[in-house]
Amino acid sequence: MPDALESAEDISCYTSADIIVGVKYDSSLPALTKTKLFHVPGAGYDGLDFSLLPNTTIVCNCFGHEQAIIEYVMSALLLRHVPITDADERLRKGDWKYWAGGASGLRTELSSESIGIIGYGHIGKELANRAHAFGMDVSIANRSRVEASSHIKKSYALDDLSSMLKDVDIVVNTLPLSENTEGFIGQKSLKI
Structure with a gap:
């Protein structure tokens, strides 16, 4: 149609x-x-x-698209820390600005960051796995209890979201948009 x-x-x-x-x-x-x-x-x-x-x-509705979503999230996070476009353009010209020992090419790394994931469904679980693989400290805020594990540093209840937000550098909301979740997190929560 x-x-x-x-x-x-x-x-x-x-x-x-x-x-x-x-x-x-x-x-x-x-x-x-x-x-x-x-x-x-x-x-x-x-x-x-x-x-x-x-x-x-x-x-x-369906799931099964979490891989594509997680690839986008991790790409966005990497782009925030690694100037990929600039590094690629320079590398093609023989400029190694971002080599490991160069003071002019210093940048941050994802492994130095902590991530707070709101929601621990299909998308939240896959994101936690990928973030952990990048060496990030992973915290979860979820309706039901999520046990800390080798790849989850800390778990919070959704009604204690403010505590998680104080403890993490990056926040990703994986909750579905509904009447209950619309406006769930915003400027006030993030103190912007």
């Missing part, structure tokens, strides 16, 4: 579907009355207005 349902044929096909795979359902779309399953092909379902869906419609 096209993103914009303009033709009568598209609207009819959409409204008569038993199953819809999509990321958005709100008042801008035709009313659904027969849909049995609305499948969101990602973790977040914040694009759905549940109040508009028929009571008999089952909504499901």
